Amino acid sequence: MLIESILHDAVMVEIKFAWSELGGDPALLARVSTVARKGALPARLPVRELARACVGACALAGAELGAHRAGLARVPGVRVDDGAVATAFTSERQLLVDGRPPVLFAPLSRFWRTADGWVRTHANYPHHRERLSRALGVPQDPAAVEAALAERSARDVEEAVYAAGGLAVALRTPEEWAAHAQAAAVAARPLVERGRLDGAHARALAPLRGGGTPLLPAAGLRVLDLTRVLAGPVATRTLALLGADVLRLDAPRLPELPDQHADTGFGKRSALLDLTADRRAFEELLAAADVVVTGYRPGSLDRFGLSPEALAGRRPGLVVAQVSAWGPDGPWGGRRGFDSLVQVATGIAAVEGSPERPGALPAQALDHGTGYLLAAAVLRALTERSYDGGSRFVRVALARTAGWLMAGRDAAAEEDGEVHEGPGAWLAETDGPLGRLRYALPPVSFESGPGDWARPPGPWGADPARWAA
Known part of the structure; x- marks a missing residue:
């Protein structure tokens, strides 16, 4: 006992x-x-x-x-x-x-080697792919993106893609993230x-x-x-x-x-x-x-x-x-972000893999x-x-x-x-x-509670914009 x-x-x-x-x-x-x-x-x-x-x-x-x-x-x-x-x-x-x-991730959503480390991009949506391509000055082609990124530093890519409205984050160790001003802003809140x-x-x-x-x-x-x-x-x-x-x-x-x-x-x-x-x-x-x-x-x-x-x-x-x-x-309060990018910035990717080969x-x-x-x-x-x-x-x-x-x-x-x-x-x-x-199935479970949803999903955007009767 x-x-x-x-x-x-x-x-x-x-x-x-x-x-x-x-x-x-x-x-x-x-x-x-x-x-x-x-x-x-x-x-x-x-x-x-x-x-x-x-x-x-x-x-x-x-x-x-x-x-x-x-x-x-x-x-x-x-x-x-x-x-x-x-x-x-x-x-x-x-x-x-x-x-x-x-389909979980588009071809341009992944880790890439840079001249000094790694960067991860998120480009599942067409507008994010277009902005990434524009920031790098290359077509929306994995080989072209890979070649462009290999010549630039990860932090430079991070800022350039963000400025273009796209999504790219440089790999950081836990210690590097702890020294970042955004980490301090996050830690200050519950x-x-x-x-x-x-x-x-x-x-x-x-x-x-x-x-x-x-x-x-x-x-x-x-x-x-x-x-x-x-x-x-x-x-x-x-x-x-x-x-x-x-x-x-x-x-x-x-x-x-x-x-x-x-x-x-x-x-x-x-x-x-x-x-x-x-x-x-x-x-x-x-x-x-x-x-x-x-x-x-x-x-x-x-x-x-x-x-x-x-x-x-x-x-x-x-x-x-x-x-x-x-x-x-x-400083990053107004930035877009996704789970995969937050993992990279906060040191999670470095812990789950290593700074030399990040994981997830x-x-x-x-x-x-x-x-x-x-x-x-x-x-x-x-x-x-x-x-x-x-x-x-x-x-x-x-x-x-x-x-x-x-x-x-x-x-x-x-x-x-x-x-x-x-x-x-x-x-x-x-x-x-x-x-x-x-x-x-849903994992939220309590006595006499529901075990499943009442309805499957319908087509995106197909319902009227009004409350159910």
Whole structure:
């Protein structure tokens, strides 16, 4: 019994930290149980522990809100299984569309040798490929890009591509990142930022009647999803799982990658809306929203009146959730970024490989982990708002999640547990408008909670820009 208790405490350490960052009641941690599995998300860094913590905290936040709305005497028990978590954290790799594997990275999205080291580019979208090509003065051809990069320094490429609106980041060691001004800006903020925007009256949540099977903590809540790639869509996909009416809005001129949409579109509807030309339609949606989730560069939506303060001013009681790559301030605060680039900048790629030959995490764990943290923060904000009122904001960043992961690198160790035998037990198939999909089941699990999404993804942008009846 003593050994089991010690093992349980070791497994729970990171879940306790995440729950504390979310402002959760520590007494509720007793409702969490875990299934540890050796070999899940193998890495030099404690990826499995981070993934487990993010999912566990999210499930507990959902169970807490569900108990509150259903009038339950106690919060439902939460179960976190490393197998389900590992499968979900690689959901984009598990996807099959009519038996076809997904396209994950375009040919110009990869590591490249430079004259003095390495740089990683992200060019999955056509406009990012065009900007990379323009910055380097070469065609969109891997051989031409490789030759151009081999003659330049990594830091020079980083700045030149950024200036052109593209995405390239030089490989840094943990020590080099620690000396960077952006690292200081990231370290100055908590893992999850939370706060009130005003003193709006408490907006009571409608009770969940009839016992609710499954128990859907976010039932009846309306979520405007203004996110892309990958953390934000993971968060809103999770809110959809828990019963929210999630409406994703995209600009008509920025098509989503089809496989990416198929992976993260479960449970949601998808509409196209020009925030300038269709302003009245957006304001009508906002007037009935409970949550707005944004995933664009900090400040980039402010000119549309979409800052947290402006949104809450027009919709008192709103929860505004924001996710970014680098955080809202510091010299890189306004830069675009993706999981793969944050791994390279913060030293993760150097730790998982070496400065001479960089590596990568076994999953886009910064994206997925941050996504579950964001969903958890929204759920907790809804619970807190129902008691204390006030419009709320929550804010997370991939670079902060990276800092948390790197902080545990010296303590990383293989835990005991069952052997992870692959994702098979946590995969399902469904037919839908996009074809026959094989997909990863959701890892967020609590007593009487949902085990799957209510609907498969539909075609990108095909739904009307209005709330469900």
